[in-house]
Amino acid sequence: MAPKLPPHHPVEQSTSATAGGQASAHHAPPRGILRWLLTTNHKEIGSLYLIFSLIMFFIGGIFALVVRAELFQPGLQLVNPEFFNQMTTMHGLIMVFAAVMPAFTGLANWMIPLQIGAPDMALPRLNNFSFWLLPVAFLLLLSTLLMPGGGPNFGWTFYAPLSTTYAPPSTTFFILSLHIAGISSILGAINIVATIINMRAPGMRMMDMPLFVWTWLITAFLLIAVMPVLAGVITMMLMDINFGTHFFNAAGGGDPVLFQHLFWFFGHPEVYIMILPAFGIVSAIIPTFARKRLFGYASMVYATASIAILSFLVWAHHMFVVGLPLAAELFFMYTTMIIAVPTGVKVFNWITTLFRGSITFEPPMLFALAFVVLFTIGGFSGLMLAIAPADFQYHDTYFVVAHFHYVLVPGAVFAIMAGVYYWLPKWTGHYPNVKLAQWHFWLSVIGVNLTFFPMHFAGLAGMPRRIPDYALQFADFNLVSSLGAFMFGASQLVFVAVVILCVRGGEKAPAKAWEGAEDLEWSVPSPAPLHTFETPPTFQRHEH
Amino acid sequence: MSGGSYYVPSTSKWPILGSLALGLMMIGTGMVLVHDRGTPIMTLGLLAVLAVMGFWFRDVVKESRGGLYDAQMDRSFRQGMGWFIFSEVMFFAAFFGALFYIRTFALPWLDGEGAKGVAALLWPEFTASWPLMSPPDTAVAGPRDTFSPWQLPLVNTLILVASSITLTVAHEGLKEGHRDTTRNWLFATLLLAISFITIQGVEYYEAYVHYGITLEAGIYGATFFLLTGFHGAHVIIGATILAVMLVRVLRGHFSSDNHFGFEAACWYWHFVDVVWIGLFLFVYVF
Known part of the structure; x- marks a missing residue:
């Protein structure tokens, strides 16, 4: 399965080299910026995704810090309420679509071909297209902040009619930028599915795949299924705004609640899109540093698939107070609670893997263990929110904010960082600096909990979401949250330092950088050469 | 899975040009809808998208006919x-x-x-x-x-x-x-x-x-x-x-x-x- 690189192929002699793509394909890879613009290499594209995601993580983080600075004290101090709304909205949009999702896609690009023994992604040019759509989409999105009337100010869920009748003029640009990002996600996901199904090393069955590959296969399926629904609903918004339709306006027979149904039919699978690959990363790291095989491999696969299927049947648990029929409240309450079962299977499998393991606490393991504990907290608060009558109290309070930040920050983001620490030796050939990484870990863990734990209490006491000012009794909780947020934000600079130092030098890593690591990526040298598995490897099956 | 050879194109300029073309088209569309001007930008973007698709598919057709697949x-x-x-x-x-x-x-x-x-x-x-x-x-x-x-x-x-x-x-x-x-x-x-x-x-x-x-x-x-x-x-x-x-x-x-x-x-x-x-x-x- 050695890739036929153009210079060695007869077609070079048989066709004139005038065609654009062909002509450039015949020369050595271009240097400088063109190398990155034109690349079709899964490792380079993976790095582009990761760097883009890191930059967006800081931009989205700065928006969050504007929010937290304003909320440091009651009263209006720093920004006006209109700008505050734009900051909460843009923070959410950037973190979801430009930081977390591209980070996982970057890891998928880098690691899936290495983990299944493929020479590259199945459709390498499409892969490059998927990436380069993202900077275009998010430059356009960020530019809305400078447009007359400001950027999106209706929350990342952009409920109609706030996002249609009462929206700023820039909303049309917001919709178009989200269309570009959606195209990127769909094409990227198609590429990942094709790669996993079609490019595995000979002899590697589906049930031999590392869990990161499995979880990404299922995630990619979710992306292909729901990103078009997002495209559909924003298209209907675009028409309501610009062409006088009444999809989300009851005056013409439409329904604003229809928007919420369509949005959350996309939105709930979307939140699993942001967590399933995290499960895969943690399922790689915990066995490595517990020096045991993952407990319950097959049940992990089935649990992931169950979560994905259930994610299509739970969307209206975001809408318990909107005025649903009782039957719908009950249906969505019970389906939501059922999700705790496969998720519990996963948590128990990780804990059982740790049981009687020879555990060491390298940086990736620290983040993975923190993931298991803190994600579980977020999972439990999710169960509380799933109870419809209780949700009437929690809805739209800071309790919800606490819940989804627990699953997304010490959940998804910690898993991404764990993955970065785990695979940095493979990418750079060097181990990350352990002391600095430990500083990063402990500052992050403390910062995250300082930020988000008090939000549970503020929310239960009745503090609403998305407001720039609040009643005096919430002052202490908000003060702690804001301090924690700045601590967490600043500690991410340590992360950047670790990554840069690791790229530039550090302790040399062997091919198998971690003693207990088993998967195929550890059979290629560190750093991984630009082209790997040009001849498919022989896959050695270990019994799960 | 096969023991054959998988074609990995080394570089291509169509993806990045396609991204820029799509961005141009979307900006033009937004300008037309919001500001009632920008039809030339939208049209140029659309033509650029179509052109890139044409060139990209032409490359794929050539590679396919060249026996690379x-x-x-x-x-x-x-x-x-x-x-x-x-x-x-x-x-x-x-x-x-x-x-x-x-x-x-x-x-x-x-x-x-x-x-x-x-x-x-x-x-x-x-x-x-x-x-x-x-x-x-x-x-x-x-x-x-x-x-x-x-x-x-x-x-x-x-x-x-x-x-x-x-x-x-x-x-x-x-x-x-x-x-x-x-x-x-x-x-x-x-x-x-x-x-x-x-x-x-x-x-x-x-x-x-x-x-x-x-x-x-x-x-x-x-x-x-x-x-x-x-x-x-x-x-x-x-x-x-x-x-x-x-x-x-x-x-x-x-x-x-x-x-x-x-x-x-x-x-x-x-x-x-x-x-x-x-x-x-x-x-x-x-």
Whole structure:
């Protein structure tokens, strides 16, 4: 399965080299910026995704810090309420679509071909297209902040009619930028599915795949299924705004609640899109540093698939107070609670893997263990929110904010960082600096909990979401949250330092950088050469 | 999985140019919609997108004809096209879902029926019906009349079903190696596609001029144009693909055992056909 690189192929002699793509394909890879613009290499594209995601993580983080600075004290101090709304909205949009999702896609690009023994992604040019759509989409999105009337100010869920009748003029640009990002996600996901199904090393069955590959296969399926629904609903918004339709306006027979149904039919699978690959990363790291095989491999696969299927049947648990029929409240309450079962299977499998393991606490393991504990907290608060009558109290309070930040920050983001620490030796050939990484870990863990734990209490006491000012009794909780947020934000600079130092030098890593690591990526040298598995490897099956 | 060789193109400028072209097109579109200017930018962007697609596909065709692709690459393309069509199915599913939700829940509730009939407090005079001729608020003018499904829509259904059959005959001809059969039946398919688009254009004219069915005419007009409009756009795309396939057939690009480009076009056309059946049933008949 050695890739036929153009210079060695007869077609070079048989066709004139005038065609654009062909002509450039015949020369050595271009240097400088063109190398990155034109690349079709899964490792380079993976790095582009990761760097883009890191930059967006800081931009989205700065928006969050504007929010937290304003909320440091009651009263209006720093920004006006209109700008505050734009900051909460843009923070959410950037973190979801430009930081977390591209980070996982970057890891998928880098690691899936290495983990299944493929020479590259199945459709390498499409892969490059998927990436380069993202900077275009998010430059356009960020530019809305400078447009007359400001950027999106209706929350990342952009409920109609706030996002249609009462929206700023820039909303049309917001919709178009989200269309570009959606195209990127769909094409990227198609590429990942094709790669996993079609490019595995000979002899590697589906049930031999590392869990990161499995979880990404299922995630990619979710992306292909729901990103078009997002495209559909924003298209209907675009028409309501610009062409006088009444999809989300009851005056013409439409329904604003229809928007919420369509949005959350996309939105709930979307939140699993942001967590399933995290499960895969943690399922790689915990066995490595517990020096045991993952407990319950097959049940992990089935649990992931169950979560994905259930994610299509739970969307209206975001809408318990909107005025649903009782039957719908009950249906969505019970389906939501059922999700705790496969998720519990996963948590128990990780804990059982740790049981009687020879555990060491390298940086990736620290983040993975923190993931298991803190994600579980977020999972439990999710169960509380799933109870419809209780949700009437929690809805739209800071309790919800606490819940989804627990699953997304010490959940998804910690898993991404764990993955970065785990695979940095493979990418750079060097181990990350352990002391600095430990500083990063402990500052992050403390910062995250300082930020988000008090939000549970503020929310239960009745503090609403998305407001720039609040009643005096919430002052202490908000003060702690804001301090924690700045601590967490600043500690991410340590992360950047670790990554840069690791790229530039550090302790040399062997091919198998971690003693207990088993998967195929550890059979290629560190750093991984630009082209790997040009001849498919022989896959050695270990019994799960 | 195969022991063959997998073609990995070393570099390409089409993806980055395509991204920029799409960005240009979107910025132009936004400017046209928001600021009422920017048509040149939008047009330039659209042309650039089309040009990039043309060049990109030309490269793929060249590589394929140059023998660079093996059976594994063929499977990647099949996977890619199959999942792309699935994503399109979900795009239309969102619109059908909206239609069913409006008809089953939203309108009866506004009329006081069902679990959330309290919504009738908004417009007590409102009576639900489908097609919705009088929207709840009198400020919104509903359609004056609706189409009979047994006239132009039925004709269009027969045309599109027939086109799927003619396309299958063309495909069988290709598999048997009868290039003339393929050419003739593919040409017939293209004629049927053009007839469909023309009739749909006539229907839109009728809708606006004689029936008062417009985008603004309440939820009936909105869902009607959303579903038929995006379907029509897909028919135009599908017909364009078929036209390209006809050119490729004339140039002898396909062999009886290697013609996935043609097959993918068939898949897409059948998908467009199936969506129309759903439209015919739920937009026109029921």
